[in-house]
Amino acid sequence: MKDKEERKLQFVLRYYENGKLDTRKALKKITGIAYQNKVSGFWAYLSGIAAAILICVVSYTLLSRKEHHTVLITADAMVTRYFLSDSTLAILSQGATLEYDTDKYGKANREVNMSGKIYFSVRKNALSPFIATTEYAQVKVLGTEFEVTECRKDTATRVYVKSGKVVFKGRYGKNGIVLTKDMCGMLTHGDEMPVAVHAVSPNPSAWATGKFIYRNTPIDEVLKELSLYYGTLLYASEHERTITGEFKTDNLGEIIALIEKTLDIRIIQKEQ
Template identity: 25%
Template sequence: MDQEQYTVADLMTNPSFRAWADQSDEKARAHWEQWLAAHPDRHDDVNTAFTLLSLLKENENGPSPEDMLEMQDRFDTALGRQRRMLLYRWTAAAASLLLLITTGILFNNRSTTIHTGIAMTKEVNLPDGSKVLLNANTTLKYKGHEVWIEGEAYFSGEHHDLKVHTGGLDVAVLGTAFNIYNRKQQIEVLLESGKVNVTGAGWAKNAGTLHLTPGEMIHLDATNKMMTRINPETFTSWKNGRLIFKNTPLYKVAAILEENYGFHVRWKSTKLQMERFSGSCPLDNTDILLAAIRSVYNDQLIVQANHTIVFE
């Protein structure tokens, strides 16, 4: 297509123009500045394209320009209109429309999946305006007001008709703060404040709905289904950048080292698995934790090559 005929949409999806907008390509900058000097009547279109690309960049979980154009096509088709994007210039009103799209207000039927890597946390803004903090090695999928979690996540903020699915449980959220843990067929739902209602085949046959109060936690694994009351501050200390253990069995400490930090743990003594450990360390410094365990248990912990830990 002749660049003189480019619309705002064409500019946004042009790789060279986007490189100029990102200030990542000197050749692209020189080309488009020369083009703009030769077409001074296109300043408004260029400024609008820059604004829209900036909105997309700020909302890293939003659609790409290509996805946005495809969604606009579907939206216009559903309303019985022809695609308007290529028929007239985008104005400042288009920026408002894009902002609505990227925040999911108009197009919340598009699912988004986010995964955190080893030793990594990430905060995500959900479409209902609430927030979720993902612990390491966690997968979050959301679509409208429904969320799926595998790993560990802490939810906070004002939730609006949010429903969280994890390991066969459905958690209906009523404006609250809570933690979900779902790893290796072990599921825990801890309520820190507010209210949640829990249902699902994973809890108990014909159990109906469970109403949790602050401090209560549901625990399910292959052999146990129980509700208990614990100190939320200790259990969710990871969200504040620390790991805190209070009389925690070593096998649970080892599980965190494996799941969150990528260690491989070997046990030469199964008796050691049930030994209790108390201590804390920064979330990003497992060396302190390993040194503390080694000190308490008389060097019965050995760190080998390839991220392997041996408990003797």
């Protein structure tokens, strides 16, 4: 058997037990439970009628209002992770908002409105593109990981693509630009078309992914990114070195110690 097939077999064997994953037994179990629920549910339904009538009377005026099925998520105090119904993950930075229609999302479309900075990891679905709309811009994707930033104080909307491919355009524009892995795009508010720009740092989405990843990155570039991220000033005793590795974002001291030890250099930290 091929390697993958062998791995699948090993996985099955690791958990195989006689009598487990018995489909017919499981079906019998849940149809039994469902039947019980149905019977008790019926009585609960009858006994609840009085309460329901009461609620109906009290909320009569409310019933004439139009029903809303929009969900609005706001990251008030800290970075917030949120899974949409199609398993798309949205990581909202502080102050960001995400809004979508629960009746339509994942069924008729996959459209969300947003503001602030949000990192998306979109579940692939070739039949239903994911569309994120901000006040000025729109990003359309099939399945990828990317970040959109549009803050009130900014005069431009920025998009960074971590993997996959997106189409980035002005909100009401017809044409946009295609951005692929590690590319950044910027739409200056008032312009029709966005432009591709260089990423400010190697890991623009470290705040969301919790990781700094470097591949032969010059030490000065690494320290510049870390300085910006942690709001401090970092200098290396040598400049002609490069780093390859992954670091978690939760402890700057640990990152510095690791770099110092691996490259045998000194890193000087100055508070800003």
